[in-house]
Amino acid sequence: MLRHLAPSARPRDRRAHLTSLELDGQVVDEALVLSFPAPASFTGEHVVELQTHGAPELLRLLLQGALSVPGVRLAEPGEFTRRALANGRVDLTRAEGIIDLIEAQSPEQVRSAAARLTGQLQAVLTRLYQPLLSLSAALEAALDFPDESEGVEADAGEPLATCLAQARALEGQAAVGSRLNRAFLVVLYGPVNAGKSTLFNRLLGEARALVDNEPGTTRDAVEGVLQLGGRLVSLVDTAGLRAAPGRVEAMGIERTRELLQRADVAVLLLPPDAGPDELEGWRREVEHERRLDVQGKSDLGPRSAGVQLAVSGLDGAGVDELRAALERWLEPLPTDAGLATERHLDDLRTARVALERASTALGTEPLEVVAGEVSTALGAVGALLGLDTSTARLDALFSRFCIGK
Numbered sequence: 001m002l003r004h005l006a007p008s009a010r011p012r013d014r015r016a017h018l019t020s021l022e023l024d025g026q027v028v029d030e031a032l033v034l035s036f037p038a039p040a041s042f043t044g045e046h047v048v049e050l051q052t053h054g055a056p057e058l059l060r061l062l063l064q065g066a067l068s069v070p071g072v073r074l075a076e077p078g079e080f081t082r083r084a085l086a087n088g089r090v091d092l093t094r095a096e097g098i099i100d101l102i103e104a105q106s107p108e109q110v111r112s113a114a115a116r117l118t119g120q121l122q123a124v125l126t127r128l129y130q131p132l133l134s135l136s137a138a139l140e141a142a143l144d145f146p147d148e149s150e151g152v153e154a155d156a157g158e159p160l161a162t163c164l165a166q167a168r169a170l171e172g173q174a175a176v177g178s179r180l181n182r183a184f185l186v187v188l189y190g191p192v193n194a195g196k197s198t199l200f201n202r203l204l205g206e207a208r209a210l211v212d213n214e215p216g217t218t219r220d221a222v223e224g225v226l227q228l229g230g231r232l233v234s235l236v237d238t239a240g241l242r243a244a245p246g247r248v249e250a251m252g253i254e255r256t257r258e259l260l261q262r263a264d265v266a267v268l269l270l271p272p273d274a275g276p277d278e279l280e281g282w283r284r285e286v287e288h289e290r291r292l293d294v295q296g297k298s299d300l301g302p303r304s305a306g307v308q309l310a311v312s313g314l315d316g317a318g319v320d321e322l323r324a325a326l327e328r329w330l331e332p333l334p335t336d337a338g339l340a341t342e343r344h345l346d347d348l349r350t351a352r353v354a355l356e357r358a359s360t361a362l363g364t365e366p367l368e369v370v371a372g373e374v375s376t377a378l379g380a381v382g383a384l385l386g387l388d389t390s391t392a393r394l395d396a397l398f399s400r401f402c403i404g405k
Contacts, residue, residue: 013037021052023065029053043080044087085386092386093121097338107230112180115338124339125384128166128351132378135159139371153367160362160374164355167377170339171348177340183225183234184330187263189256190282192240194269195296198313200224200237203323221255229327236263257286265329266291267322272301279306290329294322343384350380 011017016032032051041047052062066072076082081098084090090098097116104110115121135156142152188196204224222237238256260266266288270279272295279293298310298317309325311318339348358373382388 011035014040016051021050021062023061028061029058039087039089042089043083044089045083091119091122093125093338093384094119095386096341097121100340105225106180106227106232109180109232109340112177112338112340121338122385124170125381128163128170129378129381129385129387131159132163132374132381135163136371136374136378139367139374143367143371153362153370156370157362160355160359163377164352164359167348167352167355167381171345171352174339174341174345174348177338178342178345180340183232184228184265185234185236185259185263186265186267186326187236187238187256187259188267188269189238189260189286190240190269190296191271191274194240194271195313196240196269197222197237199269199296199311199319200235200313202313202316202319203235221259228323229330231330233326260286260288263288264290265326267326268293269296270294270307272297276306292322292325347380347384351377354380 011033013035016034019031019033020027021029021031029052031053034049034051036042036047036049038044038046050062052058067074078099081090081095085092085095093116097113097118100113101110101117104113138152139156188200190196200222204226221239224235224237226233226235236259238259266286268282268286268291270282270293274295283291283293292309293307295307295310297312297314299312299315309318309322311322313319339345354373354376358370358377361369361373
């Protein structure tokens with residue numbers, strides 16, 4: 001059984017204290033112990049942290065000893081954050097920010113997750129949620145207590161328009177921010193033996209693709225991830241395009257064409273002996289609005305006419321210029337509010353559509369229709385915050401009317 005040898009005086013809360021950890025009567029480690037009494041802890045419950053040395057075998061022994069204590073079990077995935085959410089220590093946006101920060105792979109993803117973790121997104125959404133809540137409560141009250149709510153429908157136009165404008169703006173931010181979690185797709189393509197795989201390896205900084213003088217070495221798409229300008233970039237080396245390939249190579253060529261249809265940037269790589277006619281032929285072969293025409297293997301010959309860049313994957317010449325050219329295509333994505341997931345986009349779209357329908361119905365349809373659409377919008381925004389909007393609306397309603405003496 002695991003126990004720690006406490007000092008003679010009781011350790012003070014939220015202060016680190018050095019202690020010895022004993023397992024089966026033998027000291028196995030010296031560690032720091034910190035005590036956080038409820039509700040001033042991450043979960044809102046009593047929490048004790050042990051900060052030990054990180055040797056894997058030591059940790060295994062300590063965990064085994066802790067689990068031998070009656071009533072002690074391993075936490076479920078995300079359980080501490082879920083408890084913090086249930087106890088009101090964090091809202092849903094902050095809980096999302098924790099896991100997104102852990103999984104972030106680029107500086108922009110880190111900043112976006114931090115915006116949620118520090119409550120910036122909660123503040124932005126609350127500025128839409130609170131007026132929606134008041135409007136919904138007023139409309140529901142007008143339906144339930146018409147004698148006490150004269151003029152509510154006439155007064156609903158301005159707050160409804162304000163909420164709709166906010167929802168549209170936030171949906172626009174979410175539409176842009178959701179692309180943070182999608183890597184920018186750059187596809188290298190062109191004829192066989194143009195140096196695509198060598199350039200691919202150079203850009204990634206590691207030998208991922210096979211390189212050989214024999215044409216058609218790459219028969220399938222090979223993908224790697226790198227960072228450019230703080231954005232995640234998925235770089236793909238593809239099978240060289242040529243007539244009369246073998247059966248397997250033909251499958252790779254078909255895959256190349258599919259990838260080029262989805263590519264954010266297509267990089268056409270040509271050998272140094274390619275002339276203007278060949279370049280023009282490749283331009284007609286694959287039309288793409290974001291294409292860079294690049295000569296590969298610049299170490300073997302002079303720059304061809306018509307290409308934008310000349311590079312050598314072998315010695316690195318021109319690679320920095322290629323990186324800079326690719327960065328110019330990258331869109332700067334706002335991350336201030338932290339709207340960056342498909343869930344954010346879907347819920348805000350639901351809210352915006354419902355508010356548009358409510359605006360159209362105001363004055364032309366029964367009040368029940370307007371109230372129902374506003375309630376739908378409130379539910380969508382509340383879902384983003386992890387709130388029970390039905391209870392919240394009742395609280396708002398009962399705070400305004402003297403009901404049930």
